[in-house]
Each structure stands twice: as C-alpha cells, then as structure tokens.
Amino acid sequence: MLEDLLGFLMGALDEEELERLSRALDEDVELRRQVVVLRRALLPLELCDDRIETPADLAARTWVVVRQSIVTVSGAMGPVNAPAPGGSG
Amino acid sequence: MKDATQTLAASGPSALADFSDEQLLLRYRDAGDQDAFRELLHRYERELYSYLRRYLRDASLAEEVFQSTFLRVHEKVRLYEEGRGVRPWLYSIATHQAIDMLRKMGRRSAVSLNAEHGDMAAGGSTLLELLQDEGRSPIAQLELAERSAWARKAVDELPDHLREVVLLIYFQGLKFREAAEVLSIPLGTVKSRMHLALVRLNEAWNRSHRSASEE
Numbered sequence: 001m002l003e004d005l006l007g008f009l010m011g012a013l014d015e016e017e018l019e020r021l022s023r024a025l026d027e028d029v030e031l032r033r034q035v036v037v038l039r040r041a042l043l044p045l046e047l048c049d050d051r052i053e054t055p056a057d058l059a060a061r062t063w064v065v066v067r068q069s070i071v072t073v074s075g076a077m078g079p080v081n082a083p084a085p086g087g088s089g
Numbered sequence: 090m091k092d093a094t095q096t097l098a099a100s101g102p103s104a105l106a107d108f109s110d111e112q113l114l115l116r117y118r119d120a121g122d123q124d125a126f127r128e129l130l131h132r133y134e135r136e137l138y139s140y141l142r143r144y145l146r147d148a149s150l151a152e153e154v155f156q157s158t159f160l161r162v163h164e165k166v167r168l169y170e171e172g173r174g175v176r177p178w179l180y181s182i183a184t185h186q187a188i189d190m191l192r193k194m195g196r197r198s199a200v201s202l203n204a205e206h207g208d209m210a211a212g213g214s215t216l217l218e219l220l221q222d223e224g225r226s227p228i229a230q231l232e233l234a235e236r237s238a239w240a241r242k243a244v245d246e247l248p249d250h251l252r253e254v255v256l257l258i259y260f261q262g263l264k265f266r267e268a269a270e271v272l273s274i275p276l277g278t279v280k281s282r283m284h285l286a287l288v289r290l291n292e293a294w295n296r297s298h299r300s301a302s303e304e
Contacts, residue, residue, distance in 0.1 A: 012265045
C-alpha cells in the first residue's frame with residue numbers, strides 16, 4: 001500500500017489503481033496522513049532542478065542517420081514495404 | 090481517432106500530428122511511411138533525449154544513443170506487436186542501447202541486488218521545513234542551488250537498479266506498469282525499488298545535513 005501511495009503521488013498508477021486508491025483515501029484518515037509523510041520523502045527529488053536542453057536539430061540529424069541506413073541496407077526498400085528513398089521526407 | 094490503416098491523401102508530418110504513436114509505428118511498419126517515422130522521431134526527441142542525458146550523464150553519449158535508438162526502432166519495427174505500448178517499447182530500446190554504450194565504455198557500475206529497506210519517513214520533515222523557510226534573498230537562492238546540486242548528485246549516486254527506476258518514473262513520468270515493461274522486471278519490483286530509492290535519498294539527506302549542522 002505504501003508503494004501504491006507513492007505511485008499516487010507521482011502519477012505512476014494506472015487508471016484502475018488510481019480510482020481504487022482514491023476511494024480508499026476518501027474513506028481512510030490514516031492513509032491520508034501517510035500521503036502527507038510520503039510527500040515529504042519526495043522532496044529530495046523535487047530539489048533536482050535539471051532542465052535539459054535538447055541539442056539543435058537532433059531529430060533531423062537522427063533521421064539522416066536512419067535514412068542512410070534505409071538506403072545502404074535495402075537500396076530502394078525500407079523496413080518492410082518502405083517507399084524508395086526520396087519518396088517522402 | 091483515425092484508423093491506423095487509413096490512407097492520407099496529403100501525407101506529411103503535419104497531417105500525422107493527430108495520429109497515435111501506435112498508428113504512426115504501424116504506418117511505418119506496414120506501409121514504410123517515412124513521414125510517420127519522422128513524426129514519431131520529433132514527438133520523442135525532447136523526452137527520450139532528456140532520459141538518455143540523465144541516464145548516461147553525458148550529452149554527447151546521449152545524442153549518440155538517441156540516434157542509435159531510432160536506428161534500432163527502424164531495424165526492429167517488424168517485431169513491433171500491435172497493441173503494445175509504443176512508449177515503453179521505445180524506452181526499452183533506448184535503455185538497452187544506453188546499457189550497451191556504458192558497457193562499451195566500461196562505466197556501468199556494479200549493481201547490488203540485496204539492498205535493504207529502511208525507514209523512509211524518518212527525518213523527512215527537516216527538508217520540508219527548509220523549503221518552507223525558503224526566502225528570496227540571494228543567500229536563500231544560493232542555499233537552494235546548493236541543495237539542488239546535492240539532490241542531483243544523490244540521485245546520480247544511487248545504485249543503477251534504483252536510479253533507472255527513479256529516472257523512468259519520476260523524471261520521465263512513466264507509470265509503474267510501463268517501467269516494469271521497459272526494464273523487464275515484475276511490477277512489484279519496480280514499486281519496491283522506487284520506495285527503496287526514496288529511502289536511500291532521504292537517508293543521504295539526513296546524513297549529509299546532520300553532519301553539516303554538527304560542523
């Protein structure tokens with residue numbers, strides 16, 4: 001139950017689990033107290049302020065790598081029925 | 090929602106924006122629609138890169154593994170099973186690629202599988218109190234920056250099996266079930282590792298700040 005409460009706080013529960021736990025929290029004062037305690041335990045993570053910048057054009061450069069592979073490996077064929085290189089993109 | 094097999098009269102990234110991840114992957118798998126692949130690539134650019142950047146702790150390695158991940162997606166797309174969550178599938182490939190990279194670099198640290206549980210609740214309020222006391226003065230901002238640096242280091246120093254669960258669930262926002270799928274471990278193991286990671290972080294916080302206050 002403790003671990004499910006953590007999941008509740010972190011949004012890590014599936015919808016069904018979330019509904020079940022929400023109902024339990026409505027009815028159980030002790031569970032709500034545990035949520036407050038657990039909330040404090042998440043604070044070290046909340047302190048991690050590490051916004052990460054994505055390198056410029058990473059997706060475009062990655063596509064070039066994949067595209068080269070399509071051309072090299074199959075000539076005109078992609079993974080299954082891929083159109084010929086240059087067909088799109 | 091459009092059907093995965095629907096033909097687009099004007100196929101292109103913008104026309105694909107409303108498609109689900111699964112629909113995009115199936116279009117690539119079944120029809121070789123390169124625009125669908127590119128849409129998926131753009132959709133996960135920021136999310137998967139940030140995951141790999143945290144996982145690998147190195148920007149250039151993260152970029153390299155990001156590219157190899159999507160190369161693997163292209164190579165393995167035939168193996169993708171309809172109905173399987175695309176997000177955990179991508180994370181699974183990315184994680185394996187990252188582990189392979191670290192192995193090549195000889196940098197994957199030893200993993201202890203016999204870690205013990207501790208008392209997570211103990212001492213947590215100290216940190217809460219510190220945050221509640223947070224002011225806007227330069228000194229307070231400096232202290233917050235120091236605590237933030239401490240927290241990042243503490244997460245970095247978690248054993249790999251705990252750290253990867255923290256990255257997937259807390260930082261990347263995956264569900265417990267998705268993280269279990271990515272790591273190929275039981276759901277209960279994911280939950281207990283997340284709990285244990287928090288225990289460790291709070292213990293480290295208490296040790297660090299108790300000793301600091303005693304100096």
